[in-house]
Amino acid sequence: MSAAAPGWASHTIADGVRADGSAPAFEVLVRRVPRVTATGARPSAAVARGAVVPVAAASVAVPSGAVDDSDSQRLSESNAPQNPRNHAAKRARSLAPMGSPELRPCDRAADEPVAGAVSVAATGSAQAPAVAPQIAFGDLPSVRAMGTGRAGLVVGFDTEFTTTGGVRVIDSYQFSVPDPLDSSLMVQVAILPELGSGNRVSLLTALWEVVRAAKLWESPLVPDEVGPRGVARSAFWSDDYAERVEKLAKLRVPIVLACHYGAADLTAFRIDGRARDLDHLTRLTSAAGGLVTLLPFRMQRGDRNHWWWQSLSVSVRDTMAHAPAGKQRLADLGDACGVPKIDVPGTWISRMTEYREHHLDEFLEYGMNDADIVVEYLARVWDDGVVPPITLSGGAAAALVASGSEYLGVGSAKDFRRLFAGLKPEEVEGFEVVVEDDKLSFYAQRGREPIDGAADQFMTSCARGYHGGLNSCPAPGYYPVPTVDIDAQNAYPTAMASVLDVDWEAGAIDEVFHERWLTQDDVPTPDSPVVAFVSFTFPRTVAFPTLPIIADGTLIYPSTSEGVAGTWVCGPELWLALRLGAEVFCQIGYAGRVLKTADGEPSRVLRHGVRQLIDDRNTAKRVFGKGSIEEGTLKTGVNSVYGKTAQDVAEQHSWDARLQEYGDVGGSAITSPYHAAFTTSFVRAQLHAALNQITELGGNVYSVTTDGFITDVLAHEVEVLDLYGLADMLRDARLALTGDPSIWEPKHAQDDLVNFTTRGNVSQDLGGVCAHNGLKAPKGIVPDSAEDREYLLRAVVTRDGRVPNGYTRFPSFQELSRRDDRRDFIPSRIDRSVSLDYDLKRSPVMASMTAELVPLPDGTEHEMATFGTEPWPTVDDALRARGIAREMAKTGCLRTVAEWHEWHLRFAYGKGRRIVTPQRAVLMSLVIAHRQGVIEIPWLANRDRTVAEKLTWLGQWGLGTVSRGDWDNARRPERASQMLPLDMLAPYLDRMRAMAPGDHPTDVHRLPY
Known part of the structure; x- marks a missing residue:
């Protein structure tokens, strides 16, 4: 050598x-x-x-x-x-130039190189802990369950x-x-x-x-x-x-x-x-x-x-x-494990060959x-020489199974899933299983099925009621006043700890609500396990309605459900809506039967499991130090549990390299539509309750993002809000998890705020908010730095259209592992432009709009329209408003007061909702209503009929045709907002319901259009 x-x-x-x-x-x-x-x-x-x-x-x-x-x-x-x-x-030799680790996106950060990182051979050792810990990390109950334990x-x-x-x-x-x-x-x-x-x-x-x-x-x-x-x-x-x-x-x-x-x-x-040859990438x-x-x-x-x-x-x-x-x-x-990453000196990083x-x-x-x-x-x-779990989040799910099994008194993961999620292994023979096209992918992909029909109905309804986080921009514009970003402390763990368990084995459904108005007695507490398909009207005085409708790929919170049949919602938000005075009509809904512990108390598996993870995290913090990798691992584990309960509840697709096709992700060891839907509902209800009470007390809310919001109300004033009665339940959960009843904490504070859209705001104060809404800063700019803030601020207040914002893209896993036309790991440049306009999830209050001048560090000032918002009366209004804004964004933007006035003219005097083919709208509404479980059409519910036969039967009603894709997609949550009100469907619905399963429609049954 x-x-x-x-x-x-x-x-x-x-x-x-x-x-x-x-x-x-x-x-x-x-x-x-x-x-x-x-x-x-x-x-x-x-x-x-x-x-x-x-x-x-x-x-x-x-x-x-x-x-x-x-x-x-x-x-x-x-x-x-x-x-x-x-x-x-003998050495291999060549003259080819070599690239650098900058090609790995995970290591392309703007941070400075690790100071003092040198060759291992030069030093011989790295800094080791001065004192051995009194307990091994692997001995903590959660970590023991998270790991595989296999050599x-x-x-x-x-x-x-x-x-x-x-x-x-x-x-x-x-x-x-x-x-x-x-x-x-x-x-x-x-x-x-x-x-x-x-x-x-x-x-x-x-x-x-x-x-x-x-x-x-x-x-x-x-x-x-x-x-x-x-x-x-x-x-x-x-x-x-x-x-x-x-x-x-x-x-x-x-x-x-x-x-x-x-x-x-x-x-x-x-x-x-x-x-x-084995293709390991597959x-x-x-x-x-x-x-x-x-x-x-x-x-x-x-x-x-x-x-x-x-x-x-x-x-x-x-x-x-x-x-x-x-x-x-x-x-x-490397810093975490005592092996500092070595850096290449000088400019060699670009000349590695x-x-x-x-x-x-x-x-x-x-x-x-x-x-x-x-x-x-x-x-x-x-631990050394131990097979790691597949992922950290998967390990957290395993820890929840272990602690949950102990809590429920069962000895296997199979029995845990039966009691926790209402699932059992699929019986292939001798059992009438759910027809394939009605299965939820989260359990079908894992060879599981609901334990009975009630469990199937309840968990399917919960899956339809599962929605994402609350994200909105209630007050776009420039605000040179003190504001604070307040977060719900451990929002998702706290919400999980508030969810009651359902008694699947005794019969998941305790009561059915059908075609009647709901009252507070139907949903007496925020944790009432109620899921329902409802239509609603909120009082005009409610600044933030609480019942979401999925439309245009997002959640809209209108004052009424007028124009659509309704929406699937869960207990916490239903409870809050009724507390705020909303009139809520239930087309179909279910109250779950609460599981009781041996001492007669309501069961809360997630509270017990999350508490174990938090207890172990606190132990790790004490033994290994705050900010240690051990503490960080368990912190991530705590925050991963919710995601694992929700895995594939909203059906997700991923690339299956072995089969060379996209397929359903499938559920995790703890996937439960009920627990996932109610967890997110709790968090949205907590935020909505705070937003409404702050508004009632004369405060302002400028932005809300998943688990927090920006307001001009002080943190201690927010802490004392009773949230219409929800705060006591959340404090009880916080006490059980951490011993601390506080539910809010300040995160950022700033004396100036430019708020341009959902997840888009910036302050020039270091330590203030700086959220880009997808705008990528140029390479070399340190996130949240003064340079980063100026870049974002300048892009927002000087734009006259979409902002050019190209970026480097690395191949997807599908591109890297497909057998045909496979790509190597080579980056490509993507040219794109980004709209930074307000997203119109709420209606601008035009009378409140003012032209504010936003100062930049160079001394120049630029106009930004500043205004309040209110809920849209209907989803149709929101969709039309957003459509107009998208058209305007093709040639300009919505930044100045004049530009917003042009938008308002188009909105105020434009056309309303247009249905090109009313027969098709009726037909698809009927299919969606049936597939969403809002109504049942006996002919379509007959399990002896194939999907093809059902589609043929639907086509015989003279309303058009339904494709297999239409049928499959009709049960997707966002389709509910495309459903016409049921009274508009009644003429055909009554005839379809009355038809015997073996009969077919003739001219006598069809209505003229």
Whole structure:
């Protein structure tokens, strides 16, 4: 080996076959170094000083006979490439320029480089905790449940690459794995293609080099039959193909391949595309910002004589899916685990090929550092040599199952789901299951079904009543007055802790409401488990109506439901609407039966589970320190529980790389439409109650975003609001979770506010709000800095149309893993422009509009229309207003008073709602009403009829035709706002309901139009 890289043992391998039959060469560098954290065994004195332990060349010698690629599911007997010759102490050389880690979007941040980050070899160790903690992180109940507890061989992985002229060239592959027999040592393996060659190594070849270099076959996790050359044919061979495949699969080396932002690294391997080769990208799933495997995949191949076989079982983990919120850069993870990320000095970061060529030693230290961080970070969080959960949020769901099972007194996840969510394993035979097109994807994808018809009806209604967060801009404009951004403390955990459990086994539905007005007695408390399809009218004095209608891809809160049939809503918002004096008519609704504990108290599984996570987070904060990775992990876990209860409730689609098609995501271990819908309803009700009371008391609300709002009322004044009676319940939940009854906390304060649209506001005060509403700041601008604020402010107040705002886009997982026309991880530039206009979720009060001059730091002033808003009378008004604004945005914008007056003229004197084909509107309204469970048409409810037969029957009524897509989409929540009022449907609805299931309409049944 050249003196340019001392301490490394080197040999050369060949992998893949060129068109001329030759095999590309790769240099493999191997060394053992002391681990720089306190995770592994204590190193010796020599190791602690930074000495490296070279690997003898003989220990990694290539066995006689090259290896032959074969699919993980097959033992191929195809011809293999010829045996390559080793070239010891020889470096690969080339002249190609190399790219930089800036191509990884997760590491492209505006923050300054980590100060003092240096080579591991230069220092020998990093700062370790001065005092060992009194309790292991893994011993905390939540963490024990979140983790897998399974031993594993965790291999950290990273790449360096060049992208020039639309082509990516891989310059190095780096792997780090703890020595299986001495955990104080890290085995580092670097695989170097010839510089600029474009050659790529296969995943199996690379991983087997790691197996041999680290002697992973000596691990207790690997069967005794496995050695450096793999498994002898005699150990497993059988004339029966299936039998020998399974035998070899058991003689595997189990590897957990861990990386950071796998989209960049896992796409760097050679994939030939031959039928017998495993395409590992098709075994991956995109989750939580990273690429992972849900189940391990096999990789197997034999040498050219088929006497020795290499067998791997590979699980993939991505630290992007294990990093606490806001701490997802690799530098953050390195700081957390005591392995500071190394930075490249000077301008070398843009000339990394030259850096490798002229400074190979430093180049290797830089590259290996990233792989080391991945291993040490996962060891810090989940313990050394332990298989991490697939994602941090998935681990949080597992913790909830564990604590919830204990709370409910059951011993299995299956029994927990039965009591918590009303689900059981699907019975394929001997049971009348729900017809396929009526199943909810969250349970159908997991082979589950409701325990009975009542459970099915109740959870389906809750899924329809599930809506997103409350986001609005009630007061666009410029306000040079003191304001404060107030957040609901732990809004979603608090809401979860307020939700009662339903007694699914005793019959989920306790009472049915049908075609009658609702009263406060029907929804006596905010936690009443009521879900209903309602129409409504709020008093004109109510500034913020509480019942949402999905329209135009968002939530609109009109004063009345006039013009639409109604909307699905849940108990907390229904309760608040009735408290505010709304008249609410229920077409169909259900009151759930409350589950009781052994002592007769209402059951709250989520309160118990979230409290356990919070208790463990507090312990972690005390033992490991505030802001520690342990505390951050549990904080993220707490906040992840809600998302897992809501997973696929609003049906989501993701790319299935193995099937090469988009499919339903499927539910999590704790998905429950009831708990998810009521949690979000609680949060929206809390915010709406505060907004209305603040307005009643003469205060102003300028913006509301998911779990907080900006107001001119002081935080302590907000804290004492009773929220019409809701505050007591929320304080009780806060006490149960944290011991602190306060429910609000100030977040930002500012003396000036430019409020331009939902999720769009900025103050020039450092520490004030700065929300871009999707406008991306130029590279190099530090978020929330004075420069960032000026950039956003200038864009808002000087615009005369859409704001040009191009950005760099990286390929999607679908583009990276599709078999046809697959893309490499190469960025592309997207040209776009962004509208910063007010989104008109509420109606502008034109009489209140004034022209305010907004000052910029350069002394110039620019006009911005400033005005109050009120709820739209109807959804149709909102849709028409938003449509006019969209048309105006094509050639201008809505910034000045004059521009808003032009909009108002078009709105005031424009046309109303136009139905081009009234028959089609009636037909689709009938289909939507039936599919949404608002009405039932017996012919369509008949499970003996196929969907095709139902569509044919609908087409016989003379109203038009319904496609399969129309039928499937009719149950989507947003379709409810397209449903005509039921009294307009009555003539046809009555005739359809009266028709026997076997009959078909004739001219006698059809109405003339």
